[in-house]
Amino acid sequence: MRDFSGDTALLSLNTATVQAQWTLExxxxxxxxxxxGGIAPWRDKLAECGAKxxxxxxxDAGLRVTGLCRGGMFPAATPAERRAALDDNRKAxxxxxxxxxxxxxxxxxGLPEGSKDIAGARMQVRDGIAAxxxxxxxxxxxxxxxxxxxxxxxxxxxxxxxxxxxxxxxxLGDGVGVAVDxxxxxxxxxxxxxxxxxxxxxxxxxxxxxxxxxxxxxLLLDRGMMGDGVIDIPKIRGWVEDAGYDGASEVEIFxxxxxxxxxxxxxxxxxxxxxxxxx
Amino acid sequence: MRDFSGDTALLSLNTATVQAQWTLExxxxxxxxxxxGGIAPWRDKLAECGAKxxxxxxxDAGLRVTGLCRGGMFPAATPAERRAALDDNRKAxxxxxxxxxxxxxxxxxGLPEGSKDIAGARMQVRDGIAAxxxxxxxxxxxxxxxxxxxxxxxxxxxxxxxxxxxxxxxxLGDGVGVAVDxxxxxxxxxxxxxxxxxxxxxxxxxxxxxxxxxxxxxLLLDRGMMGDGVIDIPKIRGWVEDAGYDGASEVEIFxxxxxxxxxxxxxxxxxxxxxxxxx
Numbered sequence: 001m002r003d004f005s006g007d008t009a010l011l012s013l014n015t016a017t018v019q020a021q022w023t024l025e026x027x028x029x030x031x032x033x034x035x036x037g038g039i040a041p042w043r044d045k046l047a048e049c050g051a052k053x054x055x056x057x058x059x060d061a062g063l064r065v066t067g068l069c070r071g072g073m074f075p076a077a078t079p080a081e082r083r084a085a086l087d088d089n090r091k092a093x094x095x096x097x098x099x100x101x102x103x104x105x106x107x108x109x110g111l112p113e114g115s116k117d118i119a120g121a122r123m124q125v126r127d128g129i130a131a132x133x134x135x136x137x138x139x140x141x142x143x144x145x146x147x148x149x150x151x152x153x154x155x156x157x158x159x160x161x162x163x164x165x166x167x168x169x170x171x172l173g174d175g176v177g178v179a180v181d182x183x184x185x186x187x188x189x190x191x192x193x194x195x196x197x198x199x200x201x202x203x204x205x206x207x208x209x210x211x212x213x214x215x216x217x218x219l220l221l222d223r224g225m226m227g228d229g230v231i232d233i234p235k236i237r238g239w240v241e242d243a244g245y246d247g248a249s250e251v252e253i254f255x256x257x258x259x260x261x262x263x264x265x266x267x268x269x270x271x272x273x274x275x276x277x278x279x
Numbered sequence: 280m281r282d283f284s285g286d287t288a289l290l291s292l293n294t295a296t297v298q299a300q301w302t303l304e305x306x307x308x309x310x311x312x313x314x315x316g317g318i319a320p321w322r323d324k325l326a327e328c329g330a331k332x333x334x335x336x337x338x339d340a341g342l343r344v345t346g347l348c349r350g351g352m353f354p355a356a357t358p359a360e361r362r363a364a365l366d367d368n369r370k371a372x373x374x375x376x377x378x379x380x381x382x383x384x385x386x387x388x389g390l391p392e393g394s395k396d397i398a399g400a401r402m403q404v405r406d407g408i409a410a411x412x413x414x415x416x417x418x419x420x421x422x423x424x425x426x427x428x429x430x431x432x433x434x435x436x437x438x439x440x441x442x443x444x445x446x447x448x449x450x451l452g453d454g455v456g457v458a459v460d461x462x463x464x465x466x467x468x469x470x471x472x473x474x475x476x477x478x479x480x481x482x483x484x485x486x487x488x489x490x491x492x493x494x495x496x497x498l499l500l501d502r503g504m505m506g507d508g509v510i511d512i513p514k515i516r517g518w519v520e521d522a523g524y525d526g527a528s529e530v531e532i533f534x535x536x537x538x539x540x541x542x543x544x545x546x547x548x549x550x551x552x553x554x555x556x557x558x
Contacts, residue, residue, distance in 0.1 A: 007531075110494075116511040118466065120398055151430045153466035154493045154509045164468055187397065187432035214433045214499055230433045232395040 001238045011275045012038030014065040015045050015250035020260035024049040032061040034268045038248045040067045040070040051098040066248045067206050068096040071110040074128025075121040090135045103205040110155045121158045137175045143206040146179040151219050162194035177203035183210045192239050201242020207240050207244040210253045221256035227278035280517050290554045291317030291345040293531035299539035303328040309450045311340040312420035315528045319346045324530045329529045330377040346485050346528045347375040352388035353407025369414045382423040388464040389434045397505050407505040416454045423484040425458040440474035448482050456482035465510040471518050478522020486519050489532045500535035
């Protein structure tokens with residue numbers, strides 16, 4: 001396993017971690033100031049800044065872009081909504097390409113409004129990614145399917161295990177891979193085997209870290225800083241690296257009542273310290 | 280699939296549904312008053328009432344006991360704690376037998392204090408159930424492993440899929456089965472197959488219903504009434520019955536800010552109406 005004890009180059013800041021405090025430009029400056037090697041913007045921050053200007057700022061700061069968050073949200077109640085989602089996903093591919101992102105993260109979407117048909121939603125996800133793939137391949141932009149924790153199955157992502165994501169990749173072919181976020185998959189008894197399977201197919205496009213707090217006060221906005229929860233992050237990183245992953249470790253923490261209330265430079269300093277000691 | 284449209288005999292009330300309002304004695308009287316056929320007490324309510332007295336009240340009311348909640352909580356940090364957990368589980372088996380319960384529900388437990396070793400916790404669960412089995416078999420009390428939603432993996436149950444529960448049953452042999460609670464398993468892409476597997480081994484000991492609300496405000500205490508959420512309950516009940524289950528449908532709703540604040544007779548009336556129409 002790679003030694004992170006003196007590293008900051010393999011650390012990447014997902015802008016969600018300080019989304020309440022900083023613009024994208026401030027995030028870029030913050031990464032540069034702290035020697036953090038990568039950044040992963042969310043599209044709302046990117047839109048504020050403008051993709052072209054963001055691309056220049058990121059390049060000038062010497063940062064890698066470990067992913068753009070996010071495309072996806074494929075299932076919809078009507079054909080018109082599905083077409084609109086596809087159009088938006090093509091735009092996301094273009095934005096990702098414009099900033100030189102290593103992949104476009106896909107949060108695939110949950111149940112359409114009023115639906116209880118999760119199997120149908122999963123078919124819509126498969127069809128939606130399939131429809132996006134030509135555009136993504138033409139832009140040479142890998143699509144990273146991120147399985148989300150089952151507690152988000154209804155409203156955010158009906159792909160809830162790495163096995164499902166691997167099965168989708170098998171069905172869809174080149175140009176699509178997976179993102180492994182420890183928060184979403186740490187509980188999965190099949191995780192080690194499915195990480196190995198993903199690695200054997202050379203499809204691990206991202207590795208995201210945070211921690212599961214006990215208790216967890218909010219389903220969405222109470223993620224923990226690495227080391228503050230119960231996830232054995234080094235064990236999972238070991239599996240991911242044994243499977244051939246040599247990319248960055250991206251910190252993505254949604255934390256309304258804790259990290260989003262802190263001085264962002266302190267948040268970044270803590271990310272670095274935890275990256276070196278507990279990831 | 281059985282017709283519930285005129286039924287109340289196959290409805291069972293888990294006392295958690297009105298735990299804030301009623302004692303066990305009041306729950307028994309309430310079930311009898313509404314013609315509800317079964318009851319599933321929690322042990323704290325049973326202890327208040329006394330098992331012997333509860334057994335008489337339940338028998339006099341003509342109720343079946345679809346389960347006792349709960350045994351389990353096997354993983355522990357020290358051998359002394361593990362022994363204490365085993366002693367308490369033997370007592371739970373005795374209580375379940377005293378009230379004529381159809382099974383003892385096992386919520387198996389999560390990570391021991393300070394541990395990040397979920398694989399180790401899962402081994403402790405297997406060993407704990409194995410250690411309990413002789414006592415349970417002697418009492419002719421089936422143990423029902425209930426997989427809990429992955430959001431409870433850390434602090435309540437590290438058995439999070441029906442596949443895991445089935446694997447445990449395969450390993451442990453006679454005297455152990457599963458409880459299928461739609462709230463915990465509705466998201467699982469392998470659910471249909473694992474329900475069929477459980478049925479083929481004649482090990483489905485219970486079927487629990489409630490609903491997944493969107494949004495869900497609290498990880499533990501914001502379950503919905505059947506029909507108010509996104510779970511396709513009839514589809515899952517169909518799978519369970521196709522697999523040979525002919526037991527009751529047990530309503531278990533933890534709902535701090537809604538159903539626990541309502542007039543309990545209204546809660547029971549709503550359970551009946553939903554049992555007849557959307558389960």
